[in-house]
Amino acid sequence: MSMRVKELIEAWQRSAGETRTADTYEVRLPVHDAAKLAALREMFPGRTEEDLITDLISAALDELEAAFPYVQGARIVAEDEQGDPIYEDIGDTPRFNELTRKHLKRFQQG
Numbered sequence: 691m692s693m694r695v696k697e698l699i700e701a702w703q704r705s706a707g708e709t710r711t712a713d714t715y716e717v718r719l720p721v722h723d724a725a726k727l728a729a730l731r732e733m734f735p736g737r738t739e740e741d742l743i744t745d746l747i748s749a750a751l752d753e754l755e756a757a758f759p760y761v762q763g764a765r766i767v768a769e770d771e772q773g774d775p776i777y778e779d780i781g782d783t784p785r786f787n788e789l790t791r792k793h794l795k796r797f798q799q800g
Contacts, residue, residue, distance in 0.1 A: 695753075698748075712800075
């Protein structure tokens with residue numbers, strides 16, 4: 691589920707959900723962030739703090755992935771609509787996607 695923060699707010703308003711892993715993660719928030727989280731919990735009473743944290747992490751990871759810079763490789767992988775070559779990305783994005791698929795498979799297998 692890929693979304694920006696604005697879309698995240700809309701999702702909270704719709705109370706949408708997604709399959710979760712059995713794994714849990716414990717975090718200690720800076721006081722100012724905890725206050726923001728409490729404010730969001732009050733603004734969206736249908737969402738638990740855990741739901742909010744999960745959705746915020748998801749949105750942040752999507753934005754992080756989008757922020758990885760494109761690094762042009764030497765190999766042509768496609769052509770655009772004008773017939774110009776599109777070169778493979780040899781930056782962090784392909785490695786991040788590969789590792790994500792690896793871990794996704796592990797989580798899906800249980």
